Amino acid sequence: MSRLGRATWDFQSTPVYVEGYGTVAGQLEGKGPLGADFDLVLENDRIDDDTWEHSEQRMFAKAVQLAMTTANVTAEQIDVLVGADLNAQLTAFYLGTRAFARPSLGVYSACASICESLAVAGLLVHTGHVDRAVAGTSSHTSTAERQFRYPTEYGAQKPPTAQRTVTGSGAVVLGTSVHPIQVTHATVGTVVDYGIASPWEMGAAMAPAACDTILQHLSDTGRSVKDYDLIATGDLGHVGLKLLKELLAEKGVPQPELRTFVDCGAMIYDPNQPEVFSGGSGGACCSIVTFSHLFRKLLNGECRRILVSATGALLSTVSVQQKDSIPSVSHAIAFERKDVQ
Amino acid sequence: MAMASEADKRRYRELVKREQPGRRIVRNTIRAFVVGGLICEIGQCVQSMFIRFAHFKPTEAGNPTVAVMIFLSVVCTALGVYDRFAQWAGAGSAVPVTGFANTMSSAAMEHRSEGWVSGVGSNMFKVAGPVIVYGVVSAFFVAMIRYLVTHL
Numbered sequence: 190m191s192r193l194g195r196a197t198w199d200f201q202s203t204p205v206y207v208e209g210y211g212t213v214a215g216q217l218e219g220k221g222p223l224g225a226d227f228d229l230v231l232e233n234d235r236i237d238d239d240t241w242e243h244s245e246q247r248m249f250a251k252a253v254q255l256a257m258t259t260a261n262v263t264a265e266q267i268d269v270l271v272g273a274d275l276n277a278q279l280t281a282f283y284l285g286t287r288a289f290a291r292p293s294l295g296v297y298s299a300c301a302s303i304c305e306s307l308a309v310a311g312l313l314v315h316t317g318h319v320d321r322a323v324a325g326t327s328s329h330t331s332t333a334e335r336q337f338r339y340p341t342e343y344g345a346q347k348p349p350t351a352q353r354t355v356t357g358s359g360a361v362v363l364g365t366s367v368h369p370i371q372v373t374h375a376t377v378g379t380v381v382d383y384g385i386a387s388p389w390e391m392g393a394a395m396a397p398a399a400c401d402t403i404l405q406h407l408s409d410t411g412r413s414v415k416d417y418d419l420i421a422t423g424d425l426g427h428v429g430l431k432l433l434k435e436l437l438a439e440k441g442v443p444q445p446e447l448r449t450f451v452d453c454g455a456m457i458y459d460p461n462q463p464e465v466f467s468g469g470s471g472g473a474c475c476s477i478v479t480f481s482h483l484f485r486k487l488l489n490g491e492c493r494r495i496l497v498s499a500t501g502a503l504l505s506t507v508s509v510q511q512k513d514s515i516p517s518v519s520h521a522i523a524f525e526r527k528d529v530q
Numbered sequence: 531m532a533m534a535s536e537a538d539k540r541r542y543r544e545l546v547k548r549e550q551p552g553r554r555i556v557r558n559t560i561r562a563f564v565v566g567g568l569i570c571e572i573g574q575c576v577q578s579m580f581i582r583f584a585h586f587k588p589t590e591a592g593n594p595t596v597a598v599m600i601f602l603s604v605v606c607t608a609l610g611v612y613d614r615f616a617q618w619a620g621a622g623s624a625v626p627v628t629g630f631a632n633t634m635s636s637a638a639m640e641h642r643s644e645g646w647v648s649g650v651g652s653n654m655f656k657v658a659g660p661v662i663v664y665g666v667v668s669a670f671f672v673a674m675i676r677y678l679v680t681h682l
Contacts, residue, residue, distance in 0.1 A: 240643040277665070310665050340640035342607050343657060344616025344623045344632050349551045384539040385546070393546045397534070464617060 192314070194409025195486070197376045198308065198317040206368035206527070207361050208321070210480040211255025213248045213329065215356025218469070218477070221458045224279035226481035227357070228255050230321040234331065234356050241331035245274065245358070246285030249327040252287055252358035255530045256323060260362035264289040267362070268319035271310040273302030274327045275354075275472050276336060291323075300424050301378065301398075301501030302326050303359070303476040304520035308375035311522070314363050325360025328471030337388070337506060351389050352470035355457060359476030367529055370487050376406035380503065382516035388429045388502075388509050392429025392454075392467055395500040399414045399425060399519040400436040402498050406521045415445040418492035421483060423499030423519070424454035426468030453478035475499040494525045558620045565622030573599050573627070591611040597629055603631035608639065 193199050212227045219230030229251060236244040249272070257264065270293045274281035279295040286293060303326045310322035312509045331341050333354035339345055363372060381401050385394040399422045407413060414420065425433055430452040437447060453475045454468035479497050486492040498521035504513070534538055534542070577595040580586045586594065606612040612632050616623035623629060641653035655662065 242643070326633055335640060339657060340636040342610060342613050342632070342636035344607075344612045344629065346617055346620040348553050381534070383534050383542045385543075390546070390550065393550060397542065427548055432546060435545055435549065464614070508651070 193374070193411075194405070196379070196405055197216070197374055197409035198312060199410075200311050201373050203315050203365065204367075205311045205314045205363055205372040206366065207370040207372065207484070207524070208364040208366060208368050209256045209258070209260025209362040210360070210484060211252045211257075211259060212359045212442065212477040213255070213357055217330075217353075217462060217465075218355055218357055218457055220465055221462060223457055223478060223482045224436070226485055227477060228481070231311070231356070232320055234329070241329055241335070242276065242280065245281040245327050245329040247292075248329070248356075248358040249274065249281050249285035249325065249360075250288065252325055252327065252360040253289065253323055256325070256344035256360040256362045259366070260321075262321065262362060264288050264291060264382075267291050267321055267323050269294060269313060270323045270325075271296060271306045271313075272323070272325045272327075272360070273297050273306055273472060275299065275333050281329075281332070282325075285327070292326045298378075298499075298520060299501030299503055299521050300328075300470055300472050300474060301433065301499040302472050303423070303479070304375070304497065304499040306524050307361070307363070307372065307448045307522045308377060308520055309439075310363050311372045311375055311527075314365060321362060321364040323360055323362055325358065326472040326476045327358035328354050328356065328473040328521070330354040330356045330471070333471055337504075347464070347466060348389050349466055350426075350428050351466040352393065352424065352454060352468055353390055353458070353465045355424075355454075355469040355474040355477065357473040357477040359473060359480040361480055367527065369527055369529050370484060370528045371525045372522060373525050374406070374410060374521075376402055376409060376498075376521040378402040378498075378519040378521070379405070380516045380518050382514055384514045386512065386514045388504060388515065390428075391424075391470060391502045391515070392426040393432055394502050394515040395517040395519065396425055396429045396432040396436060398519040399423075399429075399433050399498050399500050400440065402519040403437070403523050404440060404472050406496065406498075406523070410523075414442055414449050417449060417494050417496050419483065419486065419495040420450050421448070421475075421479065421497050422452045422454075422496065423497070423501075424470035425452045425500055426466070426470065427452075427455045428467045430455050452469050456482065483524075487524060490526070492526070494523065496521055496523050549655045561618065562620045562622035565619035566625045567622075569599075569622070569628055599627045600631040603628035604635045607632050607635040612636075630658060630661065633661075
C-alpha cells in the first residue's frame with residue numbers, strides 16, 4: 190500500500206532519498222544561533238544593490254545550484270523543479286530558476302509550501318515519473334513586507350506576536366540513489382480554521398493546523414510521538430509552539446513527549462536579536478532550518494527519524510481587508526537516517 | 531477537527547488570549563506620550579529659532595518649521611532609522627508632520643524599483659492617501675456645519 194490512512198503517502202516501497210541540499214540565509218539569519226549551519230550567508234540582503242525581488246530570485250537559484258552541487262549532478266539531470274515562494278504569481282521560483290531550463294511546477298501553501306513541494310517531488314520520484322527532482326522555497330523579509338504589509342521603512346509598531354519573515358532559500362535534490370537521508374512519508378494537511386483573524390497572530394492561526402496534521406500523520410502511520418526523535422513545525426514561533434503544545438496536551442499527548450516538539454521559527458533567531466518578536470516565518474524558514482540544522486542532526490546520528498510539519502497561513506491582503514478569518518494548512522514530511530555502506 | 535465548531539473556536543480564542551503576550555499598553559502609552567511630546571517640542575524649538583534668528587513673524591514661521599520637520603523625518607526614513615524608532619515609540623512617531631512624511635517617503639522608496647511614474651508616482655500616497663481623503667471629506671462636512679450654524 191502506498192497510501193496509509195486518510196492522508197499519508199508512503200514512499201518506502203521505492204525509496205526516495207535526499208541526494209543533495211543547499212541553503213542560503215540572509216544577514217540576520219546568519220547572525221542567529223543557526224548561522225554556522227547554513228551553506229551560504231548573504232553579506233547584504235540586497236544582492237549587488239539590485240531590487241529585493243531580484244535578490245530573492247538569485248537566492249533561489251543559488252540554493253538550487255548548491256543542492257545540485259552537493260548531489261553532484263548538473264541541471265540536465267534534474268527532471269522536474271517543484272518550488273514556491275510568497276510573491277504573487279510565484280515570481281521568485283519561476284523567474285529565479287528559469288535559467289536552469291527544466292520542467293517546472295510552482296505550488297503554493299503559503300509557508301507550508303516546502304513540505305508540499307517535497308510531497309509532490311517525492312511522489313514523482315517514488316512513482317518513477319521522474320528520476321530526480323528538486324524541491325525548494327524562498328522568502329525575503331522585504332518582498333514579504335511589500336506583498337503582505339507596509340513599505341519596509343514605514344514606521345508602524347508591530348505587536349510581540351508578530352513574526353519576522355526569514356530571508357533565505359533552501360532546496361534539495363530528491364532521487365532514488367541510496368543516500369543517508371530518506372524521505373519516507375508525506376502527510377497532506379487539511380485546511381483548518383479556528384477563526385483567528387488578525388494577521389499579527391499567525392502562530393495562533395497556524396497551531397491548530399499543525400496539531401491536526403501531526404495527529405493525522407501519527408494515526409495514519411500507526412506511530413506515536415515516541416517513534417520520532419524530533420517533530421519540527423515550520424514557523425509557529427514561540428507563541429504558536431506554546432499553543433501547539435497546549436492543543437496536543439488536550440488531545441492526550443503526555444507531557445514528557447511534548448519535549449520532542451520544536452519549531453523552526455523559534456530556533457532560527459535569538460530572542461535578543463532586534464525585531465524578531467515571536468520568531469521567524471516565511472517560506473524559507475522551514476526549508477533552511479530543515480535542510481541545514483535538522484539534516485545535520487540526522488547526519489551526525491543525533492536523530493534517526495524526524496517529522497517536519499511546515500505550517501502555512503492562508504491569507505491575502507484582500508482576504509484580510511474583507512474581514513475573512515485566516516485558515517491555515519500544514520503538510521508533514523518524515524525523514525529517516527539510513528546507514529549507507 | 532478541520533471544521534471547528536463555534537464552541538471549539540471560542541475555547542481556542544480563550545486559550546490564545548491566555549497564552550499570547552499582549553501589547554504592553556501602559557508602556558506603549560507612556561512612550562507615545564513622551565516621544566510625541568518631544569517631537570512637538572523639537573518643532574516648537576525650530577519655530578522659535580525661525581522667529582528669533584531669521585526674523586519670521588510668528589504667523590509665518592509655521593511653514594518653514596514644517597519644511598524642516600518633513601526634511602528631518604525623510605532623512606531618518608531614508609537612513610532606515612525611522613521604522614526602528616517607530617517600533618520603540620509607537621503612536622508617538624505618528625505625530626502628523628513627521629509621521630506623514632514617513633508614510634510618503636517610505637512608500638516612495640519601496641516602489642522606486644518599479645520606476646518613477648508607475649512606481650514612485652502611483653504608490654507615494656498608498657499609505658498616506660486615506661489621510662488626505664478623510665481629511666478633505668471631514669473638512670468639507672465641518673465647513674458645511676459651520677456655514678449652517680453661522681447663517682441660520
